[in-house]
Amino acid sequence: MTTLKVENLHVSVAGKEILKGVNLVVNTGEIHAIMGPNGTGKSTLSQTIMGHPAYEVTQGHVTIDDQDLADMSVDQRARAGLFLAMQYPSEIQGVTNAEFMRAAINARRPEDDQMGVMSFIEKLDEKREFLSMSEEMAERYLNEGFSGGEKKRNEILQMMMIEPKIAILDEIDSGLDIDALKVVSRGVNDMRSSDFGALMITHYQRLLDYIVPDFVHVMMGGKIVKTGGAELAKKLETEGYAGLRDELGLSVQLTDEDVNSYFVED
Amino acid sequence: MADNHSIQSLPLPTFAKVRYNAWQLDDMIPATETATTPFFMKNKGNGIEVSGLSTTYQHLTEAMTAQGVILMSMVQAKIDYPALLEKMIGTVITKTTDRLSAQNFAQFNTGIFVYIPENVQFDDVLHLTLNHLAASGKDLVARIFVYIGANAKADILQEIHTIGDQKSKASVVVEVIADVGAQVTYANIDAFNEQTTAYINREAEVRDHATLDWQNAEFNDGNAIIRLASQLNGEGATSHANVIGLTTKKQTQGFVTTILNRGRHTLGHIFQRGVILNRSTLVFNGIGKIIKGAQGSDAQQESRVLMLSRRARGDANPLLLIDENDVTAGHAASVGRVDEDQMYYLMSRGISEQVARKLVIRGFMGEVLAKMPTKEAQQQVVTEIDRKLKHEDESN
Numbered sequence: 001m002t003t004l005k006v007e008n009l010h011v012s013v014a015g016k017e018i019l020k021g022v023n024l025v026v027n028t029g030e031i032h033a034i035m036g037p038n039g040t041g042k043s044t045l046s047q048t049i050m051g052h053p054a055y056e057v058t059q060g061h062v063t064i065d066d067q068d069l070a071d072m073s074v075d076q077r078a079r080a081g082l083f084l085a086m087q088y089p090s091e092i093q094g095v096t097n098a099e100f101m102r103a104a105i106n107a108r109r110p111e112d113d114q115m116g117v118m119s120f121i122e123k124l125d126e127k128r129e130f131l132s133m134s135e136e137m138a139e140r141y142l143n144e145g146f147s148g149g150e151k152k153r154n155e156i157l158q159m160m161m162i163e164p165k166i167a168i169l170d171e172i173d174s175g176l177d178i179d180a181l182k183v184v185s186r187g188v189n190d191m192r193s194s195d196f197g198a199l200m201i202t203h204y205q206r207l208l209d210y211i212v213p214d215f216v217h218v219m220m221g222g223k224i225v226k227t228g229g230a231e232l233a234k235k236l237e238t239e240g241y242a243g244l245r246d247e248l249g250l251s252v253q254l255t256d257e258d259v260n261s262y263f264v265e266d
Numbered sequence: 267m268a269d270n271h272s273i274q275s276l277p278l279p280t281f282a283k284v285r286y287n288a289w290q291l292d293d294m295i296p297a298t299e300t301a302t303t304p305f306f307m308k309n310k311g312n313g314i315e316v317s318g319l320s321t322t323y324q325h326l327t328e329a330m331t332a333q334g335v336i337l338m339s340m341v342q343a344k345i346d347y348p349a350l351l352e353k354m355i356g357t358v359i360t361k362t363t364d365r366l367s368a369q370n371f372a373q374f375n376t377g378i379f380v381y382i383p384e385n386v387q388f389d390d391v392l393h394l395t396l397n398h399l400a401a402s403g404k405d406l407v408a409r410i411f412v413y414i415g416a417n418a419k420a421d422i423l424q425e426i427h428t429i430g431d432q433k434s435k436a437s438v439v440v441e442v443i444a445d446v447g448a449q450v451t452y453a454n455i456d457a458f459n460e461q462t463t464a465y466i467n468r469e470a471e472v473r474d475h476a477t478l479d480w481q482n483a484e485f486n487d488g489n490a491i492i493r494l495a496s497q498l499n500g501e502g503a504t505s506h507a508n509v510i511g512l513t514t515k516k517q518t519q520g521f522v523t524t525i526l527n528r529g530r531h532t533l534g535h536i537f538q539r540g541v542i543l544n545r546s547t548l549v550f551n552g553i554g555k556i557i558k559g560a561q562g563s564d565a566q567q568e569s570r571v572l573m574l575s576r577r578a579r580g581d582a583n584p585l586l587l588i589d590e591n592d593v594t595a596g597h598a599a600s601v602g603r604v605d606e607d608q609m610y611y612l613m614s615r616g617i618s619e620q621v622a623r624k625l626v627i628r629g630f631m632g633e634v635l636a637k638m639p640t641k642e643a644q645q646q647v648v649t650e651i652d653r654k655l656k657h658e659d660e661s662n
Contacts, residue, residue, distance in 0.1 A: 050614050053606065078616035090611035093632025094648070095625045103625070104615035141636060142629075158615065 002028045002065055002081055002165040002197070004049070010059035011041075011048045017058070018044040020222035028165055028197040031188075033208055035233060036219035037241045037254050042201045043087065045219075046170045050084040051077050064166070079108055081165030085155035085172050091143040097154065098124065098138040101161045108162075127160040130190065132183050148175040156187040166197045173207040185210030205237040220245060221252035273372060279364040279467070281491050283549045283581050284520030289489055291465045292365050294435055296375045297404035305429055306395055313393025314339065316408075317429065319376050323395070333386050340377035340409055351379065355411055358441035358471045358497070366465050370407055370439040377409035380422075384415035384445070391421045391639045396438070398462060400430035406462075410440040417447040421639040424452065426466075428459040435463045442470035444478040446500065453481035453639050455646055460487040460517070467493045474500030474529070481637050484511040484519055485650040495524040498532035498563075509538040510631040510647075512654045513546035513578075524553040527563040527593070536567035539631045542578040543658050550582045552597065558589040565595040572630050573601055574658075605630070624655050 004026040011019035018041045048055040051074040062069045064080050106114045188211050216232040217224045299318035307315035307323035315323035321339045361371040378394050398406035444450045458464050470478045496505035513519045525534030540548040554565035569582040584597035612622035628651050638644045
């Protein structure tokens with residue numbers, strides 16, 4: 001079993017504190033969802049775990065199987081089993097998808113046991129078809145000219161090819177139509193096993209209809225304020241974040257504070 | 267030579283911020299080596315390989331021959347088509363342009379001649395390969411002339427290599443005419459070795475409604491000055507001048523890329539990407555010039571260099587010379603470092619920093635790489651980039 005443990009994590013971006021003491025444990029075999037209003041630090045958490053240089057840990061720790069991530073470079077974290085499906089994947093012309101994925105897989109394998117072209121293509125074809133992606137995508141340049149939906153699918157394809165232990169999916173549902181959402185969800189569900197854990201970041205309950213989480217965490221004001229099962233997400237959908245905040249007696253300012261007042265029920 | 271004095275009195279071509287006077291490019295002795303077997307061209311379809319004074323590969327389908335296409339070495343063309351040559355050579359780059367071009371005109375003893383009559387369409391890429399046989403220490407003085415007739419269509423892939431390791435020089439002048447309505451891509455991969463100091467000058471005349479796009483990849487290992495120019499003489503003529511270059515070790519590659527908008531509604535875009543490693547120097551000069559009367563014309567340029575070593579030297583100098591009001595023009599230039607977001611993305615997949623860096627460097631030149639006319643040519647550019655970057659691994 002692999003465990004990702006976040007302990008009292010404080011993170012600043014450009015001198016401004018965004019995360020103010022996050023605690024979270026994700027084990028393989030578990031699917032976690034983090035929900036929360038805009039600007040509450042959900043993406044900061046995912047980028048910090050992966051090691052984006054702009055995010056500065058000012059207090060606390062993140063470990064994977066008791067190894068402190070602070071001592072590990074981004075690529076070392078990935079090779080230790082972490083994966084981040086990004087909201088805004090980079091585009092790189094001149095580097096094909098296939099070459100990129102093969103390099104990623106082979107970076108995890110010893111020099112004398114690199115994955116051959118044939119077995120790579122076999123696996124790629126299988127996963128690609130599973131995600132209803134066209135054959136030509138393998139030879140296209142990395143994310144170059146991909147639509148928003150294609151990029152999201154490509155992130156999931158990479159996840160399926162690389163087979164990480166713990167994947168963080170940062171708003172993998174944003175900008176997807178319902179069919180694409182189903183395809184992406186199918187990919188994540190296919191990965192579900194005792195060797196795979198996921199942390200999904202989302203605004204919407206909708207995603208959780210397709211990928212049913214074991215745990216739902218609500219983040220507000222840079223902290224996790226409530227943890228529950230899948231039913232917590234449904235409750236949020238009806239009551240909104242403001243309702244939960246008031247229930248918990250928190251004094252957090254929400255970006256879209258007064259949204260529920262527009263929907264007056266009779 | 268009779269007019270040697272008048273040649274020597276011409277000025278050297280201007281390559282701003284590149285000091286090349288000591289390279290002695292105006293003092294060449296044309297080499298006379300020959301070879302019998304091809305070096306790079308084997309079963310390449312339509313194309314020619316000229317090595318030294320000899321032709322080591324030549325193939326043109328019967329259909330193309332029947333349509334009047336001429337594809338041969340300069341040596342052969344001087345024998346078979348002296349009048350045509352006389353009429354054409356020197357019309358795009360005249361013999362009084364500058365000292366180095368004039369010298370090439372007076373001295374060239376090898377090269378390639380291509381004549382594509384009107385309406386002929388090449389479906390496959392036409393390969394032109396030129397090899398400098400550097401066994402004697404004498405110099406390559408070569409001329410390539412390509413005429414593409416009205417409404418003809420051709421994708422050309424030209425390569426240059428050095429065979430042999432004697433220290434020598436090279437002068438290559440390439441003239442292209444894209445006649446009315448012609449559609450031409452001229453892609454080249456230049457890879458002279460470390461022992462060859464080179465002067466390369468390519469210029470196209472683009473006539474009414476013709477399009478001539480350059481994909482110019484410079485992977486020479488020695489010092490080189492490289493000029494690329496399009497004259498948009500006809501109404502609605504279009505040219506994209508895409509340039510990539512990579513310099514390593516102690517070499518210098520200096521570029522001048524010029525587009526001249528002379529006809530009305532002409533479009534000229536310059537796009538340059540350079541990567542500078544070790545103690546090398548790379549300088550981009552981009553010149554967009556719009557002549558009075560070229561109404562409705564568009565001149566844009568973007569030149570960026572990536573500096574990957576503190577001891578590297580690089581520059582990107584844009585210049586717009588506009589003598590007409592009714593035009594659009596713009597320029598951008600920068601000297602930058604490796605894209606951190608791309609590095610992060612690649613490394614987040616477990617790819618090491620060293621490998622990620624190579625891929626990001628390739629990505630920096632990717633826009634031109636992607637426009638190479640064949641998959642094979644794209645792969646060749648990838649191979650050249652990897653080859654040039656290999657030295658960096660060794661020196662780190």
